[in-house]
Amino acid sequence: MRNIGVVYRKEMIDSLRDRRTIISMIVVPILLIPLLAIGFGSLAGVQVSRVRRMVPKVAIVGEENGPILAAVLRSSGELEVVEEEDYESALREKRIDVAVLITEDFTVNLEGEASGSVKVLYDETEIKSESGARRAAGVVTSYGDSVLASRLEEKGISDEFINPVVVERISVASKEKIGGMIAGMMLPYLILILAMTGAMYPAIDLTAGEKERGTLETLLLSSATRLELVMGKFLAVFTASFVTVLLASTSMLATLKGGIGAMSMAGGEMSISISPVSLLIVFFMMIPVCFFFSAILISIALFAKSYKEATSYLSPLLTVLIIPAVVSVLPGTEMGPKISLIPILNTSLAFKSVLMGSVDWRYLGVVFLVNVALAFLALLRAVKLFNTESVLFRA
Amino acid sequence: MIKAVNLTKVFRDRRRGEVRAVDGLDLECREGRVFGLLGPNGAGKTTTLRLLSTILKPTAGTAEVNGYDLATQPEKVRSQVGFLSGDTRLYDRLTPREIFYYFGRLSGMGDDLIGSRTEEVFDMLRMGKYADTRCGRLSSGMKQKVSIARTIVHDPPVMIMDEPTAGLDIMATRTVVQFIRECRDAGKCTVLSTHIMTEAEKLCDDIAVIDEGRIKGSGTLDGLLKKTGAQDLEDAFIKIVGEEKGS
Numbered sequence: 001m002r003n004i005g006v007v008y009r010k011e012m013i014d015s016l017r018d019r020r021t022i023i024s025m026i027v028v029p030i031l032l033i034p035l036l037a038i039g040f041g042s043l044a045g046v047q048v049s050r051v052r053r054m055v056p057k058v059a060i061v062g063e064e065n066g067p068i069l070a071a072v073l074r075s076s077g078e079l080e081v082v083e084e085e086d087y088e089s090a091l092r093e094k095r096i097d098v099a100v101l102i103t104e105d106f107t108v109n110l111e112g113e114a115s116g117s118v119k120v121l122y123d124e125t126e127i128k129s130e131s132g133a134r135r136a137a138g139v140v141t142s143y144g145d146s147v148l149a150s151r152l153e154e155k156g157i158s159d160e161f162i163n164p165v166v167v168e169r170i171s172v173a174s175k176e177k178i179g180g181m182i183a184g185m186m187l188p189y190l191i192l193i194l195a196m197t198g199a200m201y202p203a204i205d206l207t208a209g210e211k212e213r214g215t216l217e218t219l220l221l222s223s224a225t226r227l228e229l230v231m232g233k234f235l236a237v238f239t240a241s242f243v244t245v246l247l248a249s250t251s252m253l254a255t256l257k258g259g260i261g262a263m264s265m266a267g268g269e270m271s272i273s274i275s276p277v278s279l280l281i282v283f284f285m286m287i288p289v290c291f292f293f294s295a296i297l298i299s300i301a302l303f304a305k306s307y308k309e310a311t312s313y314l315s316p317l318l319t320v321l322i323i324p325a326v327v328s329v330l331p332g333t334e335m336g337p338k339i340s341l342i343p344i345l346n347t348s349l350a351f352k353s354v355l356m357g358s359v360d361w362r363y364l365g366v367v368f369l370v371n372v373a374l375a376f377l378a379l380l381r382a383v384k385l386f387n388t389e390s391v392l393f394r395a
Numbered sequence: 396m397i398k399a400v401n402l403t404k405v406f407r408d409r410r411r412g413e414v415r416a417v418d419g420l421d422l423e424c425r426e427g428r429v430f431g432l433l434g435p436n437g438a439g440k441t442t443t444l445r446l447l448s449t450i451l452k453p454t455a456g457t458a459e460v461n462g463y464d465l466a467t468q469p470e471k472v473r474s475q476v477g478f479l480s481g482d483t484r485l486y487d488r489l490t491p492r493e494i495f496y497y498f499g500r501l502s503g504m505g506d507d508l509i510g511s512r513t514e515e516v517f518d519m520l521r522m523g524k525y526a527d528t529r530c531g532r533l534s535s536g537m538k539q540k541v542s543i544a545r546t547i548v549h550d551p552p553v554m555i556m557d558e559p560t561a562g563l564d565i566m567a568t569r570t571v572v573q574f575i576r577e578c579r580d581a582g583k584c585t586v587l588s589t590h591i592m593t594e595a596e597k598l599c600d601d602i603a604v605i606d607e608g609r610i611k612g613s614g615t616l617d618g619l620l621k622k623t624g625a626q627d628l629e630d631a632f633i634k635i636v637g638e639e640k641g642s
Contacts, residue, residue, distance in 0.1 A: 217450065
């Protein structure tokens with residue numbers, strides 16, 4: 001069994017000299033999250049300020065039907081009113097963003113204490129048109145409110161009379177819990193994906209890569225047993241996977257704490273903090289997951305004859321992984337007895353609850369055991385394949 | 396040193412069905428001698444040597460290598476064997492010294508012993524200058540020397556070489572040929588597969604001609620020439636495997 005350590009040490013040295021492994025194991029996990037945060041942050045910031053700065057062009061159709069409303073629209077300062085006869089083609093050709101149609105009997109209806117109708121036409125596929133429509137509708141609604149207020153005043157009716165019940169929504173979630181929820185949405189998903197990408201390149205390099213370079217046969221000729229060889233390789237891949245997870249989580253925490261980019265926007269005034277205990281639980285739970293990923297990646301990559309072939313076998317696995325990870329962040333997906341048995345989804349949900357501060361130890365135990373069982377099955381498979389001539393010497 | 400009895404290897408191929416790559420092969424190789432395994436492409440040479448080095452398991456029959464059984468003591472067999480072939484390449488990201496230590500450790504040797512062995516072998520093969528250069532940056536001749544060093548780190552009594560000069564230039568070929576002679580002089584049992592007849596004539600004490608997985612003729616060089624009435628080994632080889640195949 002001493003040879004497991006010998007193989008492990010050599011594989012680690014060899015992998016750390018491989019640029020691809022360094023990128024997937026160290027560079028990507030450290031830089032991905034801050035870069036994503038900065039990227040989304042600045043993108044979102046740019047979009048928000050752009051939309052804010054935009055003054056939509058509005059054509060008022062039927063101005064004579066509601067001259068007061070038209071005057072209010074003109075003087076609101078939020079809209080640029082332009083003259084357009086053919087508002088439909090103007091909208092299509094983007095000469096205007098919004099058209100406000102005041103119906104013929106608008107003023108008559110208002111004066112008769114009925115409802116006057118106004119149509120706001122816009123193109124919902126255009127951001128500028130969409131936001132312009134919201135602003136125009138807002139101006140029209142506030143005009144309606146002022147008409148209502150004067151009607152009530154005339155009749156001597158108070159505001160309270162027409163608003164018998166006042167509802168106020170107050171969230172009791174602590175700033176930490178809100179922070180945990182934001183972290184809980186992103187962290188499990190990213191950690192699971194990075195655990196796999198971190199393991200992917202070394203898994204290929206140490207199996208199909210060795211076949212392609214002709215070093216696998218050299219290794220099989222050594223006095224080490226096949227079990228020792230596969231275990232040494234497996235531990236090296238596992239290390240790469242787990243180190244990726246550790247680095248990614250640390251980077252994520254640093255990004256949250258530093259309030260970089262989108263994180264600062266998402267966080268706003270609240271403190272996004274993840275307790276050290278939660279993080280330790282996540283790391284502990286990740287051990288069998290990285291174990292499972294490493295063993296399954298080795299098993300699949302071992303079939304391939306070349307790096308390229310192995311990459312084409314393994315890439316679909318990422319898609320398979322992404323689906324349950326995405327499902328777990330959808331609102332309403334909750335941990336339950338059945339879900340706790342579904343690989344990946346169970347882990348992602350468990351992390352979400354741990355990061356939000358609600359730990360159900362029974363479910364955590366089940367998820368951990370499910371992952372341990374999967375890990376051992378995958379490892380047994382890898383060991384078996386490493387003893388299969390038709391796999392090792394596939395022509 | 397090596398004694399194979401009825402050694403057989405059957406592969407199952409989807410297209411070709413059952414392929415008997417090695418079919419009831421008997422052979423015996425002794426210490427201090429070079430045993431040449433000659434045969435056309437696809438005759439079963441590589442499979443035979445892979446069986447003897449335990450990286451493939453025989454379908455039937457067995458062999459003993461320096462007293463250890465192929466089937467029941469594969470790790471022990473490998474500890475007795477140094478295997479060199481064009482398919483056994485080196486780790487480009489490791490240096491010759493690291494590779495030497497790696498395979499030494501896998502053979503159960505301690506670092507002190509590997510250290511003294513490094514000096515001995517690297518001196519013998521004159522590898523000192525590039526002992527700490529990554530293999531990816533070495534020439535093919537240098538790489539071949541590293542491969543040779545790798546096979547003898549544990550000083551095995553049996554050497555198995557599968558077309559060890561294939562694709563090498565004259566200088567690298569000379570190194571290998573010299574190395575085979577040194578193995579014989581050191582009393583090792585050497586099995587060499589080749590289809591270069593001049594090489595076999597120069598190096599082999601005993602020769603077996605293999606075709607379709609079976610031994611078609613064997614003996615010393617003189618014995619084979621006498622048996623076939625041929626002038627040289629090439630003629631003898633063609634007479635044994637058949638004119639059609641040999642041409």
